[in-house]
Amino acid sequence: MKRYLEIYWIMLRNSLIREMSFKANFILWMAVELLWFLGQIVFIEVLFQYVDRLGDWTKWEVVLLIGTHQLIGQLFQAFFYANVANLPELVRTGKLDFMLLLPVDSQFAVSTRQFGLDNVVNALVGVGIVIFALGKMHVVPGPWQIAMYIPAVALGVAVHYSIMFALATMSFWIVRAQGLIYGYYNLFNIARYPDSIFGRGVFRFVFSWIIPVIVVANVPARLLGRIFDNPWPLLAHLLGAAVLAVGLSRALWRFALRRYSSASS
Amino acid sequence: MTLGKYIKVFDIGLQNTFVYRWNFLMRSVFGLVPLAGTVLIWRSIFHERQADVAGYDYRSMVWYFLLTVLVDNLITPTEDEWQIAADIREGQMSAFLVKPMNYLGYRLSLYASYRLLYTVVTLLPIAALIWYFRGFVVLPSGGLTWLLSAVSLTMAGLIQFFIAYSLAMLAFWILEISTIVFILYSFEYFLSGHTFPLDIMPGWLQGALRILPFSYEMFFPISVFLEKVKGEQLWSGLAIQTCWLLITWLAAFTMFRRGVRHYQAVGG
Numbered sequence: 001m002k003r004y005l006e007i008y009w010i011m012l013r014n015s016l017i018r019e020m021s022f023k024a025n026f027i028l029w030m031a032v033e034l035l036w037f038l039g040q041i042v043f044i045e046v047l048f049q050y051v052d053r054l055g056d057w058t059k060w061e062v063v064l065l066i067g068t069h070q071l072i073g074q075l076f077q078a079f080f081y082a083n084v085a086n087l088p089e090l091v092r093t094g095k096l097d098f099m100l101l102l103p104v105d106s107q108f109a110v111s112t113r114q115f116g117l118d119n120v121v122n123a124l125v126g127v128g129i130v131i132f133a134l135g136k137m138h139v140v141p142g143p144w145q146i147a148m149y150i151p152a153v154a155l156g157v158a159v160h161y162s163i164m165f166a167l168a169t170m171s172f173w174i175v176r177a178q179g180l181i182y183g184y185y186n187l188f189n190i191a192r193y194p195d196s197i198f199g200r201g202v203f204r205f206v207f208s209w210i211i212p213v214i215v216v217a218n219v220p221a222r223l224l225g226r227i228f229d230n231p232w233p234l235l236a237h238l239l240g241a242a243v244l245a246v247g248l249s250r251a252l253w254r255f256a257l258r259r260y261s262s263a264s265s
Numbered sequence: 266m267t268l269g270k271y272i273k274v275f276d277i278g279l280q281n282t283f284v285y286r287w288n289f290l291m292r293s294v295f296g297l298v299p300l301a302g303t304v305l306i307w308r309s310i311f312h313e314r315q316a317d318v319a320g321y322d323y324r325s326m327v328w329y330f331l332l333t334v335l336v337d338n339l340i341t342p343t344e345d346e347w348q349i350a351a352d353i354r355e356g357q358m359s360a361f362l363v364k365p366m367n368y369l370g371y372r373l374s375l376y377a378s379y380r381l382l383y384t385v386v387t388l389l390p391i392a393a394l395i396w397y398f399r400g401f402v403v404l405p406s407g408g409l410t411w412l413l414s415a416v417s418l419t420m421a422g423l424i425q426f427f428i429a430y431s432l433a434m435l436a437f438w439i440l441e442i443s444t445i446v447f448i449l450y451s452f453e454y455f456l457s458g459h460t461f462p463l464d465i466m467p468g469w470l471q472g473a474l475r476i477l478p479f480s481y482e483m484f485f486p487i488s489v490f491l492e493k494v495k496g497e498q499l500w501s502g503l504a505i506q507t508c509w510l511l512i513t514w515l516a517a518f519t520m521f522r523r524g525v526r527h528y529q530a531v532g533g
Binding site for chain 2: 029042
């Protein structure tokens with residue numbers, strides 16, 4: 001474990017050095033993400049011109065949800081996105097061989113090489129929006145709520161990672177896998193919607209248990225914003241979903257590796 | 266005949282894309298998830314509100330979003346700008362410059378074949394959806410509306426293509442164009458009617474949007490089809506759209522001419 005932390009620290013430093021040598025690009029990427037985020041806020045602003053609440057969610061609770069989704073999504077992007085998105089390319093060109101030869105766990109090796117600093121800044125914007133929304137709601141979360149919110153956010157990042165990783169692993173079977181990255185964005189498109197809109201049907205079941213994107217941001221947002229709700233069932237659901245997603249994606253990775261035959265060698 | 270070679274390019278484009286049919290299938294399946302989310306959020310809004318939203322009820326709203334998905338597949342370029350930028354960056358443009366072929370024409374043929382194939386592949390899920398929501402479908406009453414929406418849709422597709430093409434031309438001057446593409450793309454996404462029909466936005470914004478090109482990339486042809494714009498508004502809208510078509514075409518044309526002069530033919 002200590003060894004992995006040391007390795008990670010070195011890779012983190014390397015990618016920060018690399019990132020700082022392309023400053024203009026760094027700022028532009030930040031601008032891109034901010035624009036998308038602003039668009040979402042405008043979307044909510046327009047919707048709530050017509051209604052006061054969506055199910056049991058008020059406007060500022062939805063803003064809290066979107067801020068939380070931003071925080072989780074950007075943390076995932078900071079730590080994992082570029083690496084996982086690159087996996088299909090590694091498989092296609094056969095460069096994965098070098099990763100497999102490294103004396104560390106193969107999933108660790110392919111998942112942690114690059115780190116996105118611009119995403120950390122955008123994650124902080126998400127935190128700012130969360131605090132702002134809490135202020136508008138006149139809710140002051142106690143130490144308990146915060147103590148549950150932080151691990152819930154981490155579990156959300158784990159779900160993001162596992163789903164995208166499982167999608168990228170498909171590249172062992174499907175050669176061109178840009179469609180998979182597109183799939184990630186499409187799946188998480190619904191993660192920022194309040195859970196109350198999904199009703200009680202099959203759709204909700206699939207996306208809260210099998211591909212659990214609905215719980216990713218909704219559970220942390222509820223934990224932080226609803227002081228009087230019972231937190232344990234929510235937390236248990238998110239924990240269960242995260243454990244399942246991580247376990248299944250890991251199993252899929254091992255299965256895929258077994259049939260990897262490398263390219264051009 | 267000169268047209269013949271462009272038809273051949275169209276055919277090659279079809280074959281090239283069909284190799285990656287899995288990619289397509291995934292795209293069309295995953296593409297339905299956000300649509301489902303949109304339908305559900307509007308269901309919830311209309312349930313809460315018990316009244317219409319700027320002239321839309323639940324049915325016409327769902328029909329609007331079904332049309333956006335169909336139009337998106339028909340006309341929105343997906344990988345064209347990246348391929349063009351890669352041609353420039355990696356020096357493959359040299360091969361085109363010596364061919365007796367117009368690069369814009371070549372790209373336009375490829376774009377047309379991609380769009381055709383996308384539409385065909387995604388037709389089945391979309392047709393299934395439209396059938397599922399068949400009670401919500403409202404077709405234009407007159408033949409003229411069909412004709413004008415087809416014209417407007419074609420112009421919208423060309424505007425989108427010329428914008429993507431012009432942006433890709435930036436690769437003649439700078440290495441990394443993806444940030445610029447994504448910045449413009451986020452404006453297109455929110456202001457062309459992807460996220461919601463533009464007529465539910467506040468009035469002052471709608472005035473600005475009538476002048477800007479974004480609504481003519483998607484929202485306007487759909488409004489024509491839905492017969493939401495009529496009379497004087499329809500004709501002035503078509504006129505503005507034609508202007509944008511000319512401007513974006515001119516931009517694409519000039520960017521290429523200037524770019525080629527700047528071209529360094531990397532690796533060649």
